[in-house]
Amino acid sequence: MYKIHGDYNSGNCYKLKLMLSLLGQPYQWVPVDILKGETQTPEFLHKNPNGKIPVLEFEDGTCLWESNAILNFLADGSAYLPSDARLRTQVLQWQFFEQYSHEPSVAVARFIQFYLGLPAERAEEHRRKLKEGYRALAVMEQQLQRTPFLVAEQFSIADITLYAYTHVAHQGGFDLTQYPAISSWLERVRAQPGYVGMLD
Template identity: 80%
Template sequence: MYKVYGDYNSGNCYKIKLMFSLLGATYEWVPVDILNGETETVAFLAKNPNGKIPVLELEDGTCLWESNAILNFLAEGTPYLLTEPRLRTQMLQWQFFEQYSHEPAIAVARFIEFYLGLPQERLEEYRVLHKRGYKALKVMEHQLMRTPFLVGEHFSIADIALYAYTHVAHQGGFDLTQFPAIEQWLERIRQQPGYVGMLD
């Protein structure tokens, strides 16, 4: 039995929850309260010395961390992990985009508003993150105007990775109504067999 250490409101943790649901696989969820410092305990740091969630603990006690790396592990041998070299590279391309261009803007803006309540001292940072976040959303919109999923016709872990924070971007103040292709893509993902919502 796999164990997932995470927070249900975290998009990075939701990626793993959604992946397990799509696979129809069972696992144990171990809640971690990031605001109360539970990722900084000695016990947690023994699982992930970087002190972040999610962490996937395997049956032999080995721990894997970094959400997109865990997605690649769980999707091995399934249709969600594209194997043709060009397609797999494009899939990885979107996962790197998510971690370097999308998540640092959209997830952090959401954290400032949804978790912290938009404190005055972080308003300027919040505005800067919006500029960067909208740029990332435009990149996605450009692709999704041409193809139903981020890697052409193939629903993959690239979509799972980017769905996680995009579908709750409004909680960080982002207006998705100006991105119709993204909105249609979000609905296509919600229609996938085995789909589960963030708080379901």
């Protein structure tokens, strides 16, 4: 059985929780408190020398880290990762977009507001992250005006990747009401068989 070392409030950890639920795959959750420095202990760093969650641990003690890499591993051979090379590459395209354009703004704004309580010394950074995040959300909105899911007609790990932080973007101060296509897409993701919420 897999072990997930993570934080239930983390979008990156939630990606794996949602993926395993959709697959009907059992796992053991090992809670990690990042604010208490638990990702920097020698024991944790042995599992992931980069000192970040989530970590997927196998029964033999070996580990995988980086949420999107783990998603690709878990989804391999399933309907959630297309076998067609072009569609598979489009999945990767959105995963790279998430890591370089979406997560650094949307997730960081949420961390500052939701985790830290929006301290005054980070208010300017938060405003900057909102501006960058709205730019990323606009890219998603354009695609979702054309197709029901991020990769054409098929729900995939591209959607899981970007759903994780988008569906809690309001906790970072984002107003999603101006993105009707994203709002409809969020509902379609929640309607997937096997769906589980972040804190369910």
